[in-house]
Amino acid sequence: MKIMKSLLIVESPAKVRTLSKFLGKGFIIKASIGHVKDLPKKELGVDVDNKFTPTYVTIEGKEKVLRELKKEAKKADKVFLGPDPDREGEAIAWHIAEELGGNSDTVFRVEFNEITEKAVTEAMKKPRKINKSLFDAQQARRVLDRLVGYKLSPLLWRKVRRGLSAGRVQSVALRLVVDREREIEAFEPVEYWSVNAGLEGKTPPLFKAKLFRIDGQKINIHHETDAAGIVKDLDNRLFTVTKIEKKKRRRSPAPPFITSTLQQEASRKLRHTANKTMRIAQQLYEGLELDGEGSVGLITYMRTDSVRVASEARQEAGKFITKEFGKDHVPAKSPVYKSKKSAQDAHEAIRPTSVFKTPDSIRAGLSQEQYQLYKLIWNRFLASQMSPAIFDQTSIDIEAGKYLFRATGTVIKFQGFMAVYTESADEAAEEEGILPVLSEGDALKTIEVLPKQHFTQPPPRYTEATLVRDMEAKGIGRPSTYATILSRIQERKYTEKTEGRFSATELGVVVTDLLVGRFPELMDVGFTAKMEDNLDKIEEGVxxxxxxxxxxxxPFDRELNEALESMGRVKPKDIPTEEKCEK
Structure with missing residues (x-):
């Protein structure tokens, strides 16, 4: 009796190792090592007069890979294509299927949202046909990016400098950085003053209260002389507690990570670039060698904009939390988070494949970077399934004649999710001090009253975290493209990073101004977001x-031709060109 043989093709050798554990002898597993076909490097490769038909060629170095895949496919009764579960993965599957002859009766697509035995077994039971709409969405993006990049770059070469490039999405992301730079340059700081009192009650500690109102009106002190006058007027006045207000506050955990929030938090907590975060996350997803287990996939797929979590994962988290922290740390109803309206929701949130694989229990099998990122993902997910934290927030009003001072403090009554994790902020917040036990009517001892000068601050330059946040909020790019965009605007010398913050170079400003002036629609943030929505509609088959x-x-081609004919040459200051000066 003939033994049925199946061929499974995935993207990476790491995935091959992990999948080999779960699939029996009836499977041969091979890696395509990414895309096998693409548009040609040295020509446009798109027939604009024939429905934008693309010409795909085998990527240099992939001829041997394709020969191997074809050879194995001939021996197999069925071929399963298992590249990553997104548009790029669908395109890889489509091109491999074409190369193998595309017989729809024997070639199937499978998707692995996580690479665990259960998930892989379930996925292999539900093969499907390759999704043409998903492939068309990727193809549309690739063709658009090629048309814009290939046609705009020569314009920049002729009008600015050879070797420059532009991109449909990267140029709009650069515009955010340039616009922020202009806001900072145009900003005029305004001086203002605060007055703080160092006070002491019957028991320690000493605490600070801030001048809040004068004669019932909010303070507005713009000059040192006014601040000094207030301090002098407060000399020898009695400070008395007039009101103590305590409120119970609940703080809910952040939802589990999606691509953008993982990149933001890894930037804030680990100082990782978006590219580095995605590289390490890919390793965690594809599988790592653990003692006694072999290769194991540790997280779900890391390119996602959905905060949805499988019910099995929620239940497992509930059991773990009960065991480790007690029942009071598990909410009465399992948290269900809502994804943003534009989310594709094709995949779950980024989470550990099992919360029982704690970071410390598998540390020996991970590098330091892998351990840190896994711990971040594990902590965030576990916290997202825990009870809210409960605080007592205290506000104390203190009067000194017509002057009202206010002191605030927070006491954590129940840690809840904060026993595991709290989200970092993009900009440091003012810390609240510890308050002593006080009662209304208490007279306070004045230790000091000090004026302090401040200036209003310009908007801060973008970090990787805040740029990804704003790109996501404005609809620029998608989870799969954020990291690449951030890398490109740096590699092209359009931006530079100092102390982790982006600033636009002179070259970046010149290129942005040229493109905004000549291609206002293409460079419009709203237009770019609408184009992302259109790609989503292609994927949906609409x-x-x-x-x-x-x-x-x-319209782009028309504007391009006008620009080539009418524009003069632009040269950025202090940017060397390749032209030789005559002696």
Missing amino acids: SDWVKVVKDLYT
């Missing part, structure tokens, strides 16, 4: 990819 491309390309 829009035709050729029409979407044509609607962008037709």
Whole structure:
């Protein structure tokens, strides 16, 4: 009797190692090592007069890979294509299927949201046909990016400097940095003053109270002389507690990570670039060698914009929390988080494949960087399934004649999720001090009253975290593209990073101004977000990819020709060109 043989093709050798554990002898597992076909490097590769038909060529170095895959496919009764579960993965599957002959009766697509025995077994039971709409969405993005990049770059070469490049999404992300730079340059600081009192009650500690109102009106002190006058007027006045207000506050945990929030938090907590975060996350997803277990996938798929969590994962987290922290740390109802309206929701949130694989229990099998990122993902997910933290927030009003001072403090009554994790902030907040036990009517001892000068601050320069946050909020790019965009605007010398913050270079400003002036629609943030929505509609089968491309390309091509004919040459200051000066 003939033994049925199946071929499973995935993207990476790491995935091959992990999957080999779960699939029996009836499977041969091979890696394509990423894309096998793409548009040609040295020509446009898109027939704009024939429905934007792309010409795909085998990527240099992938001929041997394809020969190997074809050879194995001939021996197999069925071929399963298991690249990553997103548009890029669908395109890889599509091109491999074409190369193998594309027989729809024997070639199937499978998706692994996580690479664990249970998830892989379930996925292999539910093979599907390759999704043409998903492939068309990727193809539309690739064709659009090629048309814009290939046609804009020569314009920059002629008008600014050779070797420059532009991109449909990268140029809009650069615009955010340039616009922020302009806001900072245009900002005029305004001086203002605060007055703080160092006070002491019947028992320690000494605490600070801030001048809040004068004669019932909010303070507005703009000059040192006014601040000094207030301090002098407060000399020898009696400070008395007039009101103590305590409120119970609940703070809920943050939802589990999606791509953008993982990149932001890894930037804030670990100082990782978006690229580095995604590289390490890919390793955790594809599988790492653990003692006694072999290769194990540790997290779910890391390119996602959904905060949805499988019910099994929620239940497992509940059991773990009960065991480790007690029942009071598990909410009465399992938390269900709502994804933003534009989320594709194709995948779950980023979470550990099992919360029982605690960071410390598997540390020996991970590098330091892998351990840190896994711990961040594990902590965030576990915290997202825990009870809210409960605080007592105290506000104390203190009067000194017509002057009202206020002191605030917070006491944690129940840690809840904060026993595991708290989210970092993009900008440091003012810390609250510890308050002594006080009663209304208490007279306080004045230790000092000091004026303090301040100036209003310009908006801060972008960090990787805040740039990803704003790109996501404005609809620029998608989870799979944030890291690449941030890398490109640095590699092209359009931005530079100092102390972790982006500033636009002179070259970046010149290129942005040129593109905004000549291609206002293409460089419009709202237009770019709308284009992302159009790509989503292609994926859903609602829009035709050729029409979407044509609607962008037709006005773009007209504006490009006008720019080539009418624009003079622009040279950034202090940027060396490749032109030789005559002696």
